[in-house]
Amino acid sequence: MSNPVILCQVAKELRALADVVEGEAHVDGPPWIDRVAEMPVNTNPDQVYMVQRGWKAWPLRGTEYPVTGLTIHHTMSHSPLATAQYCTKSVTKGGKGYPTIQYHYWVSQEDGCPVYRLVPDKEMIWHDQTGAFQTTLSIGLAGHLHIAPPPTEQLESAMILIRELCGEYNIPKGEVQGHNDRYKGTVCPGWDQARWRDTFSLLLNSALGN
């Protein structure tokens, strides 16, 4: 199987080369590596909140629920696969009993900070307590980001992704929010504890305009 990190580095170098040739920046395709097929799924989810809040097993986002925002999380992990295995394992076996991992996108801290797509945008997933009325995509920044802030390169990769998604879904800047902006019962993504909220806002302003 091809190594996604190497593929991402090659893609970055090709883009850099194209910039030199053409004299301006451009992106040849989505700024993420698709890893949806690698992620384990649970076709018999047992997460209690989904039942309480009226989620059917594995709902698909329809026209009734357009994408209106992005929610930023920290993943408390550096392995999408390990996190997906934990999320999809049944509660009785010590997992979360969810249908899938809780992040549509994962911004890694690996060399070059590649971005992975883990769940298709059209699939609603339990991630920010907005329940059955969820209209947000979930972006997980790898790491324990309540302890230490994310490296600048990781935030820059996140901004490229955010700019792409905001353009695709016409999402206003104010709807790019942290998990703890949408739900006060969490410190996620840890930006108030590790003091990187302002850095994120500055980068977001320069990515999307003031």
Ligand SMILES: [Zn+2]
């Ligand atoms: Zn979160």
